[in-house]
Amino acid sequence: MPSLIYIAVRTLVEYVYRSGSIDVGFRTTSTMAEGTKAHHKIQRTYGEQDQKEVHLYTEIACDEYVFGIEGRCDGLLVQDGQLTIDEIKSTAKDIDLITPDAFPVHWAQAKCYAYMYAKEHQVDKMRIQLTYVQVDTEQQKRFVQEVEYGELEQWIMDLLRRYAPYADLLYQHRCSRNKSIERLSFPFDAYRAGQRRLAGAVYRTIEEGVSLYVKAPTGIGKTISTIFPAIKAIGQGLLEHLFYLTAKTITRTAAEDAFVHLRTNGLVVHSVTLTAKEKVCFQAEMSCRKEDCPYADGYYDRLNGGMLDMLSQETLMTRPVIEHYAQKHRLCPFELSLDAAYAADVVIGDYNYIFDPRVSLKRMLAERRNQTALLVDEAHNLVDRAREMFSSTLVKSTFLALQREFKTRSVEIYQSSKAINDYFVRFRKLSEDKYRVEKERPEELVALVETFVFQAERQLASSGGAEPSPLLLDTYFAAQSFVRIGKLFDEKYVAYAEIDRSEVRLRLFCLDPSYLLTQMGKGFRSHIYFSATLSPISYYRDMLGAGEGDYSLSLATPFSADQLEVSVLPVSTRYHDRERTKERVAQLLQQLVENRQGNYLFFFPSYAYMNLVYKTFVEEERPDVDVIVQQVDMTEEERERYLTAFQAENGRTLVGFAVMGGIFSEGIDLVGDRLTGVVVVGVGLPQLGLERDILRDYFNGIGKRGYDYAYVYPGMNKVLQAGGRLIRSEQDRGILVLVDDRYLQGHYRSLLPEEWRDYTVLNVRD
Incomplete structure (x- = not known):
């Protein structure tokens, strides 16, 4: 019995008929939305007997396979007793440039629908119509073919035979895959x-x-x-x-x-x-x-x-x-x-x-x-990544720069950029503080940005292959994102602005993703x-x-308790105490490397704090200790050199200064003697700032622990990730030191893994 292969009409015809170059034209979110409107507008002109969005399915035997083909045509029209498949395509391009043979893939899609309908309803002849609509002008252009059923049948068999090598490859692979999974063991x-x-x-x-x-x-x-x-x-x-x-x-x-x-x-x-x-x-x-x-x-x-x-x-x-x-x-x-x-x-x-x-x-x-x-x-x-995905920012200065660049080049870009810049100027004059937070969507600004996106699309689409303005392109994408996020704006969003002299930065900020x-x-x-x-x-x-x-x-840790030695040094690492306690922290790190040779990672909540303690740590020279320090924006080669330095057979002590939440605090494996000890300085709290305070207030307002949601939980996650670099296998042994007096508090202690809670409290002399 032939094997059945399901395939969508669009997938089938695109495989066989899609040709040419990668299209980097600007068929964007707003253009696609306008295209959908254009589809619906044309469908509303259909007569009483006409149908829209008609689901079609058929099965066709071709060589050793039966293809189950499925699709949905835009329209089925009845005109003077004749049946017409209508395939609607929207475009942002000049519709006068579209010729009957411009897009073979569109004809192929409509022919598939025509064959599927004719086969099911035993129709001898079908009309096929391609309806193109220009989304800006709503101008329409139609091309029509009339095809006998026998011709359609011959055509679709040819289509399937051209697709068959790919279908056969996927089918044979699927059979091999399933057999291999059946035999697969852990x-x-x-x-x-x-x-x-x-x-x-x-x-x-x-x-x-x-x-x-x-x-x-x-x-x-x-x-x-x-x-x-x-x-x-x-x-x-x-x-x-x-x-x-x-x-x-x-x-x-x-x-x-x-x-x-x-x-x-x-x-x-x-x-x-x-x-x-x-x-x-x-x-x-x-x-x-x-x-x-x-x-x-x-x-x-x-x-x-x-x-x-x-x-x-x-x-x-x-x-x-x-x-x-x-x-x-x-x-x-x-x-x-x-x-x-x-x-x-x-x-x-x-x-x-x-x-x-x-x-x-x-x-x-x-x-x-x-x-x-x-x-x-x-x-x-994913939590913070999602907040970033669902947030969007605009900056006043970019629109002022566009206004100047296009003053004599495009009146539409000039005017739409100027309107947004003028909005920001008024906004700045009305704002008494450096920060402003609103719970409502900035409707006027969103409308102005929608206009800018429309004009920018037209400018970019009409560039005729010329290199577009980098500033216009970047601003267009930022504005397009702003419009998209503006449509998602609800009670889980705020709009906040930061004002610095003449600059205004306005952000649609997702609080709960x-x-x-x-x-x-x-x-x-x-x-x-x-x-x-x-x-x-x-x-x-x-x-x-x-x-x-x-x-x-x-799940509990798979490792035994004697693999990990945990200690707490209860000194304050709060921002206002760091200068005062830096010598005690550095002294702990010095004593640690003096007492036991090996490879150590010292993690800090920020580059500034890391460098503060690093300078104190290296004031006393140690010829038998090598020190490496994480830098901002390290290249892949620099990261690799940093990690490669951690070798089991170093013969000397190696100390790596690093930042919590950075590239060396997650996902790296330094197994065995490549890592002897880890020190985590602080509780990882994000720096106090406007966004974190907005989050705190929002979650407090809906009955949750706002400070924990905004600061404590994200911070402690960085601590757990950094400390987790130490024990990576059944053979690993190591020392973990947590430096902060808050680890002695019940709330912070409860957030530590079970295997970390049986810690020893240190004095520096210990």
């Missing part, structure tokens, strides 16, 4: 303590189609314990796809390593790692215009060959693999990774590909979402949020949008 000799429990919880959560919030301490093996059961769920038909989402490159590498282990154990899956466009671009200066980039020029003419080559030869498509095939087939590596992601079983990438409304994978259909699970690693990072995270993640079968520091778990459930039916799981 890739290590034994489960660590807590590991089997975590894996079982992940599988049951996917099975039930709910979400899971997991606090899984360092050393349990969170990555493999979440990936393995999710892969097993694919084998059982519960899932077809899996996203492994992270905030940092190093945790993406851990996921890739887990799939290497599973592949060694027999697993066959297609996994794709998504890397930011600016990191993988082959050009010295990134420009996606076909005139500037040979990898963008003619991209779709070469894409199918490149995809078939890569998917038939590779399973784990990491950044080097993507770059290899991109060079081989002269394809943009970023776009190739995105196209491969839609075909893959597993996608490894940043949070923003799912949760950020600006860059999420838009082409993922609803039916694919309900076959997909999200594994969200280091989920504690839980609802929007839920909306962006809607439709996925299951979400698994996990972190070693998802504590207190009630706070993260609240901030990440947990529902009543979702599960929580807290």
Whole structure:
């Protein structure tokens, strides 16, 4: 019996007919919204017998497969007894430039609908109409064909045969994948303590189609314990796809390593790692215009060959693999990774590909979402990342600069920029303080920015391939984001302004991202949020949008108590006491390295505080101690040199000064004797500031512990992450020193992991 392959009309015709270069034209959010309005306006002109949004499905046998094709046509018109399929396409371009043969993919989409309807209703002849509408002018242009059923049948068989090699590759891979999963065993000799429990919880959560919030301490093996059961769920038909989402490159590498282990154990899956466009671009200066980039020029003419080559030869498509095939087939590596992601079983990438409304994978259909699970690693990072995704900022000076640049170049850009600059001038004159916080959306400003976005789009779209003004382009994207976020503005937002002399910075600030995270993640079968520091778990459930039916799981450390020696030095590290206590802190650090040779990491809440203690620490020369210091904005090479310095066989003591919440306090593994001790100075509280105070007041106002939500919980998370660098395996031993008198308070002590609470209280002489 032939195998059944389901495919959407749009996916089918785009694979066969899409051609040409990567389009970097400005079909933006507002343009798309106008396009939707244009669709609806045309559909409202349909007659009583006409139908709109007609769902169509058919099954077609082609060689050894049966294709189940599904789609929804814009209109089915009845005119003088004839049936017409109407396919509506909106455009921001000059409609007079559109010719009948300009977009073969549009004809192909309409022909599919015509064949599907004619087959079901036994119609001998169909009319096909392409209706183009210009979103600015609402000008319309129509092209019509009349096609016999036999011609449609012959055409669609040719279409399917052209798609068949790709369909066959995916089908054969799916069979191999499922067989390999059936035989797959856990890739290590034994489960660590807590590991089997975590894996079982992940599988049951996917099975039930709910979400899971997991606090899984360092050393349990969170990555493999979440990936393995999710892969097993694919084998059982519960899932077809899996996203492994992270905030940092190093945790993406851990996921890739887990799939290497599973592949060694027999697993066959297609996994794709998504890397930011600016990191993988082959050009010295990134420009996606076909005139500037040979990898963008003619991209779709070469894409199918490149995809078939890569998917038939590779399973784990990491950044080097993507770059290899991109060079081989002269394809943009970023776009190739995105196209491969839609075909893959597993996608490894940043949070923003799912949760950020600006860059999420838009082409993922609803039916694919309900076959997909999200594994969200280091989920504690998602709270602040989501606030940033759902917030937006405008700055007065950029509009003043645009006003000056376009004064003689474009009256529309000049006037719309001037209107926004004038708004900010009035705003500044009416504001008596340096800060201003409003609970209402700034309606007048949003309207002015919408006008600017409209004019900027027209200017950019009419550039005729010329290089656009960098200032206009950057400001356009910022304004577009502002309009988008303005539509989300509700009681969980504030608009606040910072005024510094002539400058005004106005921000639409998301206070609680839980609802929007839920909306962006809607439709996925299951979400698994996990972190070693998802504590207190009630706070993260609240901030990440947990529902009543979702599960929580807290696991104990898999390591023995004698592996970790914890001490507390109760001195004040509060901002106003730092100068006074810096010598006591430095003395502790000095005594620590004198008493035991090894490698140490000293973590501080800020660069300023770190440098203050560092200067005191190095006043006394120690020829047998090497000191390295984290710098702001270190390159990848500088970071690698910093970490490489931590070697077990150094023969000398090494001290690394670093910052909590920075690149060395999360996700790094310095196992065995590569790390002897960690000192965490302070309780990690974010610096007092306007945003944190706004958060505190908001959560106080809705009956929650505002200071904890704004300051304590985020701060202590940094402490737990920094201290978690120390014990990474069953063989590790180490010293952890917490420097702050607040660790003796019941509230802060309760936020420490169980294995840290049996601490020794130090005096400096100890």
